[in-house]
Every structure is written in structure tokens, then in C-alpha cells.
Amino acid sequence: MIPEESVMYMRAAVLTAFGTPLTVVDMPVPAPGPGEVLVQVMASAVNPLDTKVRRGQAAHAQTTPPAVPGIDTAGVVVSVGEDVDRFHPGDEVFGMTGGVGGIQGSLAEYIAVDSRLLAPKPRTLSMRQAAALPLAFITAWEALVDHAAVRQGQQVLVHGGAGGVGNIAVQLATSRGATVYATGSAASQAAIAAAGATAIDYTATPVADYVDTHTGGRGFDVVFDTVGGATLDDSFHAVKAVTGRVVSALGWGSHSLAPLSFRNATYSGVFTLSPLLTGQRREHHGEVLRAAKLLAESGLLTPRLDERAYTLADVDDAYDAVENRTATGKVVIDVGCAAH
Structure with missing residues (x-):
């Protein structure tokens, strides 16, 4: 004893x-x-x-x-x-x-x-x-890198660009050479722009309008939803046909996949807690955070x-x-x- x-x-x-x-x-x-x-x-x-x-x-x-x-x-x-x-x-x-x-x-x-x-x-x-950084960066990495494989030259839309995950997602996508756009309220436009994205006031601009303005009506290569609900439904209308990918960190509830299906685009979800809850693939979290360390020390990532x-x-x-x-x-x- x-x-x-x-x-x-x-x-x-x-x-x-x-x-x-x-x-x-x-x-x-x-x-x-x-x-x-x-x-x-x-x-x-x-x-x-x-x-x-x-x-x-x-x-x-x-x-x-x-x-x-x-x-x-x-x-x-x-x-x-x-x-x-x-x-x-x-x-x-x-x-x-x-x-x-x-x-x-x-x-x-x-x-x-x-x-x-x-x-x-x-x-x-x-x-x-x-x-x-950890939860926000791991969530953004799994969405944009593991699922969407964001690369140079793509147009990426982040919903909720001033939030904890959204802010990091904007910086991560920018660091990979993408041209990044992000939605937010009127009050969050300056914070979104400071992170490196073109800010879109979703309260004043309909989805069809900002898709036309920024992509010529083609849609975004990758749409990352950090908000969920109706915003995920909007994502299905904003993604590019055939090659487009929608990824959500809050893809819960009931949603119609018809708009996505008509575009022949794809959807995937991110559940960042899984390694903690199951004990599986925990080493991946450590690997992702080592990537965050390199980006931060290169001046490309600041919370x-x-x-x-x-x-x-x-x-x-x-x-x-x-x-x-x-x-x-x-x-x-x-x-x-x-x-x-």
C-alpha cells in the first residue's frame, strides 16, 4: 500500500x-x-x-x-x-x-x-x-488532404471560414496552392480575408450568385462544410460536376443527395474523434500534427x-x-x- x-x-x-x-x-x-x-x-x-x-x-x-x-x-x-x-x-x-x-x-x-x-x-x-491547433488542424487535414487531396490550381470553398476549423482550413488549402473562398457573416469578412481567402457574405449572396461570380458557373473543385445543416445542402449546389468533392465535418441529419447526384460529384464525411474513441489509427493524428509543425515553422499556419x-x-x-x-x-x- x-x-x-x-x-x-x-x-x-x-x-x-x-x-x-x-x-x-x-x-x-x-x-x-x-x-x-x-x-x-x-x-x-x-x-x-x-x-x-x-x-x-x-x-x-x-x-x-x-x-x-x-x-x-x-x-x-x-x-x-x-x-x-x-x-x-x-x-x-x-x-x-x-x-x-x-x-x-x-x-x-x-x-x-x-x-x-x-x-x-x-x-x-x-x-x-x-x-x-490540434482538433481544428486534424479535422481540416482529414477533409482537405486525406479525403479531397486538395492541390495547386484548384478552387476551394470553405463554409464557416472564420470559425476554429474554417480558419485553419483556409490556411491549409492556401498552403497547398489552392485558390480559396470562404463563407461567413458580414461581421466575419475581415477575419476571413486576413486568413487568405476571398470572403463571401452568405447572408447577402445566394449560392448561385457566388458560384457564377467566382467559378463562371462551373462550381468549386472542393467544398468543405464546417457548419452542417442547410449549409451542407448548399454545398451540393456549389460543387463542380463530375470531379467535384464535398466534405463535411458535420454531415449529420437528413439531406437530399439529388443535387450532388445530378452533378456526378462525390461526398465524404470526417469524424475526427474516431482514433480517440476506437484506439485505431492514432499514429495518424501524430503524423498530421507533425505536418502542422512544419507549416507553422514555415510561416504558413498561425491560429x-x-x-x-x-x-x-x-x-x-x-x-x-x-x-x-x-x-x-x-x-x-x-x-x-x-x-x-
């Missing part, structure tokens, strides 16, 4: 029941198992999915209270478990590491992580910036952050900023010393 005084404790935010505020408690520091590393968490991003988990409106995330939420992590390796030779104590890392499927999330001072999910943190980014500072003490304020859409960029919580 381990003496109580030898157990190390950490602060963590815990979801005790759906629809309630998170509670900050003391809990034991986890030990890394085989293939895992123990990471001191410096920063944790808040995604819209995190807020849905808190409300109990994300059954696909397979979260059961009590649970430590937080999907995205940036921090420093403290120790490594058996069979880990890729990382060493002191390494700065980032990844999409937990917060779903019963896996401890990143709203804690320490987290034991499957090393396959991690990549070295980009040298050019702060801990806060690195924490903002857009909300400037407000949050800690574990005001974690619910951070969640509310995302849920109420008052944030002006990705919300990041400083869990440890983010300036490490």
Missing part, C-alpha cells in the same frame, strides 16, 4: 453532471502506462464540442460524468512509460489527447497521453497557440486566438465565451505556465 503522503495531487476541472458548472478539485496525478507519456499541461483550448459535452448534447463523444474535459493540449513531457522512445522529459508537445470516450481531458495540470497522439510543439508558436486570459479558476467563463459566440478567436485556458 502506498503511503498517502507519497501520492502527488493536481488541480483539475471536473464535469460532475451534464448542464452544470465545472468543479475544480484536487485529484491524483496519473502515471503513464506502456506507450504513454506524462505531460504537464500548459494550455488547453476550448472547442464548440467541449461546450456540447458540458451540456450533455454530444452523445457521439461518449462522455459520462464525472469526467475531466478538454480535448486539445500543449505542454511539457515530465516522464515516459515503457516502450516510448520518441519523446523524452523536457520535450514540448501538443496534441488532441482526450476529453472524450472516458479518456482524461486536458483541463488538469497533468495528463497521461498515448504518445502516438502527440507531436513536437512548433518552435515558432507559444503554448497557447499550439493548444489551439487566431481570443485575447482574453482564462485559468482553471474561471474555466466556465471560457466555455461561456465559446458557447455564446462572444470570442474573437480560439479560446485557450492557461492551465500551467503558458510562457514556459
Whole structure:
């Protein structure tokens, strides 16, 4: 039996029941198992999915209270478990590491992580910036690279270009030589343009009009939907015939495929949580984030952050900023010393 005084404790935010505020408690520091590393968490991003988990409106995330939420992590390796030779104590890392499927999330001072999910943190980014990338970049990569194989010379349309995934998708498609367009509200046009896309105000411009204006009526080579619902239906009307591809990160619900079928175009969906929930292809997440590291260090990838500072003490304020859409960029919580 381990003496109580030898157990190390950490602060963590815990979801005790759906629809309630998170509670900050003391809990034991986890030990890394085989293939895992123990990471001191410096920063944790808040995604819209995190807020849905808190409300109990994300059954696909397979979260059961009590649970430590937080999907995205940036921090420093403290120790490594058996069979880990890729990382060493002191390494700065980032990844999409937990917060779903019963896996401890990143709203804690320490987290034991499957090393396959991690990549070295980009040298050019702060801990806060690195924490903002994993889910958004992996989602964008799986859509635009794994599914759509975006390449130079193509015209790419991103729906929701000012959102967390959309902003990264614009930068990724641009880095691959595509000409990028992105839809958003009137208030988001400047942010979309700053990311490198031609901004389209979907509230003022019908689909047929912007397809005619920007593609001569032919349609876009690739349409990436980050919004879902009626926006996915619009995507089927905006894609190019025969060779066009529509990819959605929110392809849920019922949709008529007739417009897509008449174009002989194709559709595919992205479910970024799958490796976390199933344990399969986790190494792909690490590989994708290594690509993000190269792009960031080349100056081709920079996350857009909300400037407000949050800690574990005001974690619910951070969640509310995302849920109420008052944030002006990705919300990041400083869990440890983010300036490490």
C-alpha cells in the first residue's frame, strides 16, 4: 500500500453532471502506462464540442460524468512509460489527447497521453497557440488532404471560414496552392480575408450568385462544410460536376443527395474523434500534427486566438465565451505556465 503522503495531487476541472458548472478539485496525478507519456499541461483550448459535452448534447463523444474535459493540449513531457522512445522529459508537445470516450481531458495540470497522439510543439508558436491547433488542424487535414487531396490550381470553398476549423482550413488549402473562398457573416469578412481567402457574405449572396461570380458557373473543385445543416445542402449546389468533392465535418441529419447526384460529384464525411474513441489509427493524428509543425515553422499556419486570459479558476467563463459566440478567436485556458 502506498503511503498517502507519497501520492502527488493536481488541480483539475471536473464535469460532475451534464448542464452544470465545472468543479475544480484536487485529484491524483496519473502515471503513464506502456506507450504513454506524462505531460504537464500548459494550455488547453476550448472547442464548440467541449461546450456540447458540458451540456450533455454530444452523445457521439461518449462522455459520462464525472469526467475531466478538454480535448486539445500543449505542454511539457515530465516522464515516459515503457516502450516510448520518441519523446523524452523536457520535450514540448501538443496534441488532441482526450476529453472524450472516458479518456482524461486536458483541463488538469497533468495528463497521461498515448504518445502516438502527440507531436513536437512548433518552435515558432507559444503554448497557447499550439493548444489551439490540434482538433481544428486534424479535422481540416482529414477533409482537405486525406479525403479531397486538395492541390495547386484548384478552387476551394470553405463554409464557416472564420470559425476554429474554417480558419485553419483556409490556411491549409492556401498552403497547398489552392485558390480559396470562404463563407461567413458580414461581421466575419475581415477575419476571413486576413486568413487568405476571398470572403463571401452568405447572408447577402445566394449560392448561385457566388458560384457564377467566382467559378463562371462551373462550381468549386472542393467544398468543405464546417457548419452542417442547410449549409451542407448548399454545398451540393456549389460543387463542380463530375470531379467535384464535398466534405463535411458535420454531415449529420437528413439531406437530399439529388443535387450532388445530378452533378456526378462525390461526398465524404470526417469524424475526427474516431482514433480517440476506437484506439485505431492514432499514429495518424501524430503524423498530421507533425505536418502542422512544419507549416507553422514555415510561416504558413498561425491560429487566431481570443485575447482574453482564462485559468482553471474561471474555466466556465471560457466555455461561456465559446458557447455564446462572444470570442474573437480560439479560446485557450492557461492551465500551467503558458510562457514556459
